[in-house]
Amino acid sequence: MGDSGADPDPRRGPGPDPAPQGNNGGTSLSVISEGVGELALIDPEVAQKACEEVLEKVKLLHGAVPNGDAGEGCEIRCLDEPRLREEDEEGAANTVKTARRRQKNNSAKQSWLLRLFESKLFDISMAISYLYNSKEPGVQAYIGNRLFCFRHEDVDFYLPQLLNMYIHMDEDVGDAIKPYIVHRCRQSVDFSLQCALLLGALSSDMHISTQRHSRGTKLRRLILSDELKPSSAQGQQRRRELPPSSSSSSSSSSAAVGAPGMGQDGTTGLSPSKRTHQRSKSDATASISLSSNLKRTASNPKVESDEEPARLAPEREFIQSLISIGKRLATLPTKEQKTQRLVSELSLLNHKLPARAWLPTAGFEHHVVRVPHSQAVVLNSKDKAPYLIYVEVLECDNFDTANVPARIPENRIRSTRSAENLPEVGMSHEQRTGSFSTVPNYDNDDEAWSVDDIGELQVELPEVHTNSCDNISQFSVDSITSQESREPVFIAAGDIRRRLSEQLAHTPTSFRRDPEDPSAVALKEPWQEKVRRIREGSPYGHLPSWRLLSVIVKCGDDLRQELLAFQVLKQLQSIWEQERVPLWIKPYKILVISADSGMIEPVVNAVSIHQIKKQSLLSLLDYFLQEHGNYNTESFLSAQRNFVQSCAGYCLVCYLLQVKDRHNGNILLDAEGHIIHIDFGFILSSSPRNLGFETSAFKLTSEFVDVMGGLDGDMFNYYKMLMLQGLIAARKHMDRVVQIVEIMQQGSQLPP
């Protein structure tokens, strides 16, 4: 049951704000106080009882709604109506609802449905399903309460469904869902952002300002607005849930403005200690983060304004600037110009970092500290300009309480990068020294890398070879003139030439730089290699919490279908895992920003088959042989197995989702041999306009079969077997997949 609802009531009941409740008459008021007092302690139990009673009715009457119930629903609605605007009381409304029911029919019997709901088997998937299918407000309310009991990650997966139901289905469903959403928004700024973005994107298909439309946007506005700020600001700073200190939500915003740290300390004690999900934090944390804010102000006065910025504002601005970069890029004609512009725009963006911003696609809490602008690439697209950026972040334990890292100027890398790291750059250091063993000091790396002091810069060193560190190298310089005195060292020209070709051969096959396809090189570079390289070049690289993330920013594309595809893929993945079918698919995370923009988590270490063919000019099989070694090598065999498992997985996905537009540019191959399908822009019954006749169920070219070892090979049989197993497993859990799609059909223009 909604904690958020329960919190304010102990104080609010007798407080100055009984007005909306007063409308319902004295009885209801007394019911509220009674119910709430109890609820705060035995929350789920009450809810269950309430549900139980309603469910029984459902069972008895099955379809025909009893008069009393309808009347009650009506009453409840009246009761809710004025409170919709005041999110703080939302929970209270629900409380009232359930409490009333409980009172009305206290003697409840066990029902089968309730037994199901209470059983361990009842999972979030079922909850969503019942929430969607049940037309009974009581069931919906019960499930709305039950949402609090599920793990956050589980519910998060169904967030698009929940919000879509909230927007597009009737009010009972919405009312059931809302407390949970509000509760979670208070807790997590990331969740707030995702909700706000999704609400915006999912409502965008609707006709202008229908009643329901305004309901979705209303919640969105609520999340983004200052109205939520009191609790959100606290949540952001301390991550502790304080009840709004003042009686009305409007006045509480002023409380947040004035001394957020101290003002509410007194109320901490008042807030009920029973928290289902969140422990309250001590005041110490508050003072720490407050002082840290001050500290940051002191260290960087230009960057910090005196007022605490809204918790979502930096992130939204970050996203917004990425999107507007994408929009501006789209106006440029050539890839080259796009890339240049991208790099320079990002370098300007860098000036504003670090900031209280994060990448929603990441799996851990962090602050964005830098965008290594020179690494960004424009991806292949005809008229739009999706681009891939790498983002340096510092991991933190808690986004809200952690301080935004201090800015380190770009050039600070000099001190972190030292001469010792250098030999790693060239692989042949040892080898060369070995071959030149007579002159061990030929490779005197220090002089250009020595970090000389500022003092030294002024007073230049007069000696000629002062910078070369040791005597031997000085001696060796002289030795040119006095050669007879030393034993000359001879080297074979052939060795030099050989080393050159060997070194080039040994470097992992990289792609040529192609102005028409700037992303190929960047994507081909092994991820670990890239991380190491960027870390070396970053002023933040020395920090232990440094991480590199990457993200694709897409403008002008509707990613809602991609999100749907991600969910389906994820569901299939878990089904196959549950059924122990070794199919491999890689669902990549999607962040829908609006109906025509979003972010995608890139698949690392993967390039498209199109790029492979263009760059290597080999058949797929030959490329496998080149990358992984000969047929019987361990590495080739495992790559082949990966290929088969992923190919079977994606063939099923393509079949089930009717994925169209499967050209080689949309199929990636990763370094381990997996194929990964991307771009689910045309799924179910939609297809590219000019290619409506795409009939094949999935794409399996003879090249793919070749990699599997031909039509008669064992691997191909394995492939067929996997397909069958996978299909059976998917059929078995069909509901879980269908449900995802079904709910999203509501009110959207997704293909039916």
Next chain:
Amino acid sequence: MAQTEKKGGLLRKSSASKKPLKEKVVLMYDEIFTTEDPSKCNPRFWEELFLMKVNLEYLEGKLEALDGEELMKIKDNINCLFQHCIQALGEEHPIRVVNALQTLCALIRGVHQKNKSTSGFDIINMLVGFDKAELCMKNLMESLDSLLCAEGSESLKSLCLKLLLCLVTVTDNISQNTILEYVMINSIFEAILQILSSPLSRREHGYDAVVLLALLVNYRKYESVNPYIVKLSIVDDEATLNGMGLVIAQALSEYNRQYKDKEEEHQTGFFSALTNMVGSMFIADADEKISVQTNEAILLALYEAVHLNRNFITVLAQSHPEMGLMTTPTSPIPMTPVTPLGTTPPSSDVISSAELPLDADVQTSNLLITFLKYSSIVMQDTKDEHRLHSGKLCLIILTCIAEDQYANAFLHDDNMNFRVNLHRMPMRHRKKAADKNLPCRPLVCAVLDLMVEFIVTHMMKEFPMDLYVRCIQIVHKLLCYQKKCRVRLHYTWRELWSALINLLKFLMSNETVLLAKHNIFTLALMVVNLFNMFITYGDTFLPTPSSYDELYYEIIRMHQNFDNLYSMVLRLSTNAGQWKEPASKVTHALVNIRAIINHFNPKIESYAAVNHISQLSEDQVLEVVRSNYDTLTLKLQDGLDQYERYSEQHKEAAFFKELVRSISINVRKNLAFNTLSQELLLKEFSTIS
């Protein structure tokens, strides 16, 4: 005073002429130029003086007209005037401040112009008086500092900077300007930084501030501890450094733009001239030079920033839109954003369109690109002394850049590709390369291109030896970085090789002429060692095995040059002459190249004989080269990847002294009266008062 003022006002109205008012200030000046204390008869004399419009010409002329002794007589009054000027700087009313500033300018200039020969101490005595000098100057600097930092009128600030520039440039040799000691003690460095860090004031005064800073840094650079040097070298505020970079970039790109405009003007002339041109080496020689006044002051500022402040290196790569193309002066380049995310409403774009104009033609640029373009223009013609200085300074800056690790990192960054349109001198034997089809490459390619361009275009009788040495050094330093970091740059090395070989050829064919003036062997040694670097360490930085083959091909193809060089240095090293030592160094350095030539030439000849081909194609030669590597032994030469780091104090002091002198003169010349004139100021303040 009120009475006199009223009187003046009445007079003006009644007699309807401006003259009496104008005369008033002149009369007051005349009073100062007597031995009497002007405040004796009029106790409010000084207060009144600063309400009068300054007559700069008269005041300065009057000062100049007096000779030393006469001046000494009225020293007390001058001191008094000076002190009262300083007092007036603290006044609330801007008119007084403006007048005081202008009077100070005139005073300082007038006294100096008269007394060029006298020592700095006398001048201090003349202006301020020894006894009060310290306090007075302290007050002056403090007032200027607070005026510059205050949120006051922009034209007032501008005038302050003008006064400072005036003070700094009164002597030709800045180090002899003793009065600057007080500027050293009472630093205004922070005020200059503040101007550079805020976008508004930078736009207005950035140029003056940067020039002032560059000059101050050069005051007694080598003799004493100059606080400006120390302070400049430790600045790490990004906004300030970027601001400085933007000012410099703006000035340089303005020059580039002007040059381009002029060039286009001349274009038609060129092509008609082209047809008539026979026999002259450079077309530009015959035609009138497209010359735009070079801006050494800005270049000096860039040099000091790059040389002294290692944080400034990052600014070089900082992107900014091509400024020359941003025509509207009303929409100046906004400050690089420093506000944190979240302080501006999210609805507005973070990067406003003004910052990066949405124009497809505008190529994003950075300071380094602008500088390279500028260098390519300046280095085209080194005959005139100013340009020679500028060209040399450009090369010195590039030397500093080529030695810097961070700079090298972004120069060689494979992900930062730019298209840099260098200006190429139109020459008889080549067409002007079309600008448009340049590939986008890492910036180091542009640097190398610039060096190659310099090498091929300056083989002339007036051989710029010094510049050539610097040029080869830059290439060498870049190669050292590449070798060290295993950077395999995809560059057409062949162009560099053939340019270097042609340079050797030129040195030999003009041996007698050049030897009279220069030690050509140092240059020859450096060139040969560049080749040695490629030969011995090519495996670490050449892009492909075939580029190594090409190197051999090029050496073999041009073997005549190396043979000639060898015979020349051998001849000179065996003679016990002046050049014995340097020449013998070159003979030793040539050992590998000679080994290559002696190894492959017979092989090629026999290949030709066996296959009955008179002239081998390139592919055939390469084939021979490839198949005969293994029998060739090379000698490992040491120290090829060592270089001497750039050092200003010991080698360049004289150059910078001379440069600063010419800059001082130039700045002084440009500090014309009209820039100090009151018209604008009066307009501005008339509304306030």
